[in-house]
Structures are given as C-alpha cells and as structure tokens.
Amino acid sequence: MVLLIQSATSRLGHRLSRSCRSLCSETLNATGHVTSSISGDLDRAQSYDLVPGPKPIPILGNTWRLLPVIGQYQISDVAKISQMFYDEYGKIVRLTGLIGRPDLLFVYDADEIEKIYRQEGPTPFRPSMPCLVHYKSEVRKDFFGKLPGVVGVHGEPWREFRTRVQKPVLQPQTVRKYIGPIEVVTDDFIQRIEKIKRDDCELPADFDNEIHKWALECIGRVALDVRLGCLGDKLPLDSEPQKIIDAAKYALRNVAVLELKAPFWRYIPTPLWTRYVKNMNYFIEICMKHIDVAMERLKTKKALSELDLSLIERILAKESDPKMAYILALDLILVGIDTISMAVCSILYQLAIRPEEQEKIYQELKMILPDPTVSLTTKHLDQAVYTKAFVREVFRVYSTVIGNGRTLQHDTVICGYKIPKGVQVVFPTLVTGNMEEYVTDSKTFKPSRWIKNDNNEKLHPFASLPYGYGARMCLGRRFADLEIQVLLAKLIRSYKLEYHHQPLKYKVTFMYAPDGELKFKLTKR
Numbered sequence: 001m002v003l004l005i006q007s008a009t010s011r012l013g014h015r016l017s018r019s020c021r022s023l024c025s026e027t028l029n030a031t032g033h034v035t036s037s038i039s040g041d042l043d044r045a046q047s048y049d050l051v052p053g054p055k056p057i058p059i060l061g062n063t064w065r066l067l068p069v070i071g072q073y074q075i076s077d078v079a080k081i082s083q084m085f086y087d088e089y090g091k092i093v094r095l096t097g098l099i100g101r102p103d104l105l106f107v108y109d110a111d112e113i114e115k116i117y118r119q120e121g122p123t124p125f126r127p128s129m130p131c132l133v134h135y136k137s138e139v140r141k142d143f144f145g146k147l148p149g150v151v152g153v154h155g156e157p158w159r160e161f162r163t164r165v166q167k168p169v170l171q172p173q174t175v176r177k178y179i180g181p182i183e184v185v186t187d188d189f190i191q192r193i194e195k196i197k198r199d200d201c202e203l204p205a206d207f208d209n210e211i212h213k214w215a216l217e218c219i220g221r222v223a224l225d226v227r228l229g230c231l232g233d234k235l236p237l238d239s240e241p242q243k244i245i246d247a248a249k250y251a252l253r254n255v256a257v258l259e260l261k262a263p264f265w266r267y268i269p270t271p272l273w274t275r276y277v278k279n280m281n282y283f284i285e286i287c288m289k290h291i292d293v294a295m296e297r298l299k300t301k302k303a304l305s306e307l308d309l310s311l312i313e314r315i316l317a318k319e320s321d322p323k324m325a326y327i328l329a330l331d332l333i334l335v336g337i338d339t340i341s342m343a344v345c346s347i348l349y350q351l352a353i354r355p356e357e358q359e360k361i362y363q364e365l366k367m368i369l370p371d372p373t374v375s376l377t378t379k380h381l382d383q384a385v386y387t388k389a390f391v392r393e394v395f396r397v398y399s400t401v402i403g404n405g406r407t408l409q410h411d412t413v414i415c416g417y418k419i420p421k422g423v424q425v426v427f428p429t430l431v432t433g434n435m436e437e438y439v440t441d442s443k444t445f446k447p448s449r450w451i452k453n454d455n456n457e458k459l460h461p462f463a464s465l466p467y468g469y470g471a472r473m474c475l476g477r478r479f480a481d482l483e484i485q486v487l488l489a490k491l492i493r494s495y496k497l498e499y500h501h502q503p504l505k506y507k508v509t510f511m512y513a514p515d516g517e518l519k520f521k522l523t524k525r
C-alpha cells in the first residue's frame with residue numbers, strides 16, 4: 001500500500017538557508033509552543049507562496065528528481081528526504097511542480113496534524129494509489145461501477161461502501177472468530193520454517209518471501225474464506241497458489257515504481273502498466289471464484305445468529321449483490337499483504353537484535369501460556385501487554401507506513417499559512433513519531449512508554465499514528481493486530497530468534513522495512 005508519501009519523493013537538490021525555515025518552527029523555537037491554528041483567520045494568514053520548500057526546475061518541475069538516469073535519487077530515499085525536508089525547511093514544507101499531480105505539503109507539527117484530522121468531515125480524502133484509482137475508475141469501470149470500494153475511492157461512493165462493510169470488518173466479535181483460523185495458518189508457517197531451516201538453525205536469505213506467503217495465506221482466510229495453499233512445498237509453477245504468490249510479488253516490486261516515478265502510464269500504456277492491469281484482473285478473477293464458492297456454501301449453512309457467520313458470509317448475507325463482497329475482498333487483499341508482511345519483517349528483526357526485549361516478551365508469553373501447545377484465546381492475547389507495547393514501539397520508531405495524508409477539501413490555515421483547497425497534505429509519521437518535542441526520550445526504544453505513563457512523559461497522540469486516524473482509519477487494523485499477535489505468541493513462546501550478520505538499514509520500497517537478507521537463527525526453546 002502506498003499511502004501518499006509517494007511522489008513526495010522528489011529529491012532535494014539544493015539547500016535553502018535557515019532564514020527560509022517555516023513559520024511554524026520559527027514560532028516554536030521562539031516561544032516553545034505553536035501559536036498558529038488551522039481555524040485561524042484566513043485573511044490574516046501568510047500567503048501560500050511563502051511556504052518554504054525546494055524550488056522546481058522549469059518544465060520538468062520537481063518530478064525530474066526521480067527520473068531514471070538523470071534523476072539523482074531513488075525511491076528508497078523517501079524516508080531520508082522526509083527528514084531532510086524538516087531539517088532544511090522546518091515544520092511546514094511545500095513541494096511544487098510535480099508533473100500530473102497537485103502540490104504536496106509536508107506538516108511536521110503534531111498539533112496542526114491533530115487539527116487537520118479532527119476537522120476533516122464525513123468524507124476524508126486520502127490521496128493514494130494513483131494506479132489503482134485509474135484501474136478502478138477508467139480501465140475496469142464496467143466492473144467497479146458506482147460502488148468501487150474504499151481504496152482509491154472518495155466522496156459519497158467511499159462513504160457508502162465503507163458504511164456498508166465497516167461494522168463486520170471492525171467488530172471485535174467477528175475479528176475474534178479468526179484467532180483459531182489464523183493460528184492454524186501460523187502453525188503451518190512454523191512447520192514450513194522447520195523444513196526450510198538449515199542444520200545450524202539459520203533461515204534462508206529470502207525468508208521475507210516466506211513471511212509474505214504467510215501474510216497471503218492469512219488474508220485468503222479472512223477475505224476469501226479459503227486456504228489458498230501458499231505455504232505448500234514445491235508448488236508447481238502453474239498452480240493457483242504459485243500464481244497468486246507471483247501476482248502479489250509483482251505488485252510489491254512494481255507498484256512503487258509505477259506510482260513513485262514519473263506517471264507516464266497515465267498517457268501511454270507502458271509495458272509495466274499493461275502487466276499491472278493483467279495482474280489486477282487476475283486478482284479480481286481469484287476473488288470472484290472463491291466468493292462464489294462461499295456464497296454456495298452459505299445457501300446451505302444453518303446459522304443461528306450473525307455471529308455464526310464468517311466475515312464474508314456476513315457481507316454476502318446482507319447484500320443482494322455479491323459484487324460488494326468481491327470488491328471488499330479485493331481491497332483487503334491489495335492493502336493487507338505488503339503492509340502486514342513488511343511490518344512483521346521489521347518486528348522480527350527488532351526482536352532479533354534486541355535480545356533483552358525478546359527475553360521480556362518470552363517471559364510474558366511463558367507466563368500466559370505455560371503449555372505452548374494450547375490453542376490461543378482472546379484472554380491469552382489480551383494478557384500479552386508487553387508484547388503489544390513492543391509492537392507499538394516498533395511502529396513508532398520504524399513506522400511501516402511512513403506517512404499518511406489528506407487532500408484539503410477547503411482553504412485552511414496551517415502553521416499560519418493560507419493553504420488552498422486541493423493541496424495534498426502529508427503527515428510524515430516516521431519523523432513526527434521520533435521528535436523529542438512530542439515524545440520524551442524519543443531516541444530510546446522503550447516499549448514501556450505505551451503501558452503506563454505516570455512520569456509525565458510526553459507522548460503526543462498525533463505524533464505516531466501507524467494506522468491513520470478518523471473515519472478513514474485503516475479498515476484492517478484489528479486483523480493486522482490479531483495476525484501479528486498470533487504470530488508472536490506462537491513463534492517467540494517456542495523459539496529464540498537471533499540475527500548474526502551485518503546490521504540492516506531500513507529503506508522504503510513501498511513500506512518502510514529492513515533492507516537485506518533476514519537470515520535469522522531460530523532455535524527451539
């Protein structure tokens with residue numbers, strides 16, 4: 001998934017002097033707190049043109065900085081660029097001259113971020129996934145029609161679709177029903193780990209691919225009511241699971257390129273774009289096939305109450321048109337694989353390089369699950385308080401989705417500047433979550449900060465929002481939390497995780513995750 005940040009990547013070629021830093025930070029440096037307000041007087045606000053930021057070059061604007069060959073910078077620099085913007089220009093930074101898209105405005109002020117989120121209205125507009133928007137609204141308009149889902153959809157069609165699916169997807173009772181199924185998938189994953197592990201207990205260099213398959217298998221269980229079979233041994237090349245793995249891998253590797261580089265596919269169907277469309281068509285085919293089977297099953301199922309049904313069965317039972325279920329499944333699959341698998345790569349890496357933290361988690365799990373073979377329940381997961389705090393701290397320090405954003409739907413005062421409607425505001429969570437001003441002792445990795453905060457330590461609620469905020473907040477967050485908790489409860493309760501190679505750097509491919517071979521050593525406890 002690509003929440004905004006996207007083309008924000010335009011690279012900074014030049015430096016601005018300190019005198020050009022934004023109003024917000026100037027005010028903050030002088031007084032210790034921010035005085036501007038988005039609800040401030042539009043007439044008295046400073047002109048938008050005065051917002052600091054890198055200057056575009058003629059014709060190519062700022063997009064050139066990502067062009068192959070002449071561009072000096074890579075997609076992987078996004079996180080660095082985001083920090084650089086703040087260091088160079090202050091708390092509000094404007095990036096103009098991006099070909100084929102509106103200006104981007106980076107806001108590094110948690111108070112202003114809070115105000116923007118809180119006044120976003122009933123149909124927040126998150127600028128994201130331009131490829132998917134084009135695919136849904138132009139290429140396959142015939143299929144998506146008037147209710148094209150939630151991802152890449154805005155205004156009333158988004159609100160109506162989200163309202164119709166939100167309750168079952170977010171209801172704790174529905175999500176809880178998946179502890180068992182996700183545990184079964186995770187047991188299979190652990191069995192597979194045992195098979196691929198070398199004699200010295202080291203996992204293969206491409207272990208991230210295995211995590212990806214586990215995420216695919218989990219999402220198949222949630223969104224399609226099916227075991228896709230991605231964790232099987234020696235899958236034939238033309239088997240359905242292998243084809244799904246390839247399609248998901250293709251999306252992971254190429255969508256960032258399509259979306260973050262100059263958007264030529266908007267004007268001509270480049271080979272990469274043609275393959276993208278083929279891939280998406282394949283995902284639709286898979287969703288339709290499995291949901292049609294679920295529908296047939298539902299016809300003969302005797303459910304006493306709504307809660308006896310699976311997520312997809314609940315949607316199917318309520319909607320006259322199965323298309324709602326097809327499209328929901330597609331949306332969940334599209335954003336529910338890379339997010340979770342990259343988050344898990346990051347969490348496992350952090351566990352492996354922080355043995356003391358891992359030991360605390362192991363002790364907690366050992367206490368909750370004296371017998372590691374018992375089936376997990378909600379009660380077990382609720383008790384894993386330190387484990388959850390660890391995950392939350394990984395999200396603060398290494399936010400998997402490095403930022404979120406909104407397209408302004410009316411003129412707004414931000415940090416004392418009058419920002420016109422239509423500008424895309426970026427909230428760089430990765431930077432704000434690590435700012436001392438908002439988080440006490442921000443450079444220290446400290447899970448306990450999420451458990452009790454009785455030392456008056458600062459933890460601004462809008463500095464680190466891994467799942468976004470408000471009406472558009474992550475629809476899959478309860479499933480994401482559940483999948484991560486089940487995996488950690490199973491893996492860390494029974495294995496010691498280590499990493500004995502060169503430290504890995506984090507980089508953005510699509511998500512923010514460690515870059516390199518995850519050759520963990522996994523020893524049975």
Ligand code: HEM
Nearest residue numbers: 150332336339340343466467468469472473474475476480
């Ligand atoms: C750790 C993993 C994940 C992270 C960090 C994450 C993060 C996010 C964020 C930041 C947003 C944007 C929210 C906003 O605009 O305020 C989002 C949206 C969304 N996420 Fe997740 N997500 C994760 C996993 C998942 C999973 C597993 C699913 C599916 C089962 C999912 C489904 C969605 C959907 C459908 C949206 C779009 C919601 C809408 O626009 O109405 N996410 N996610």
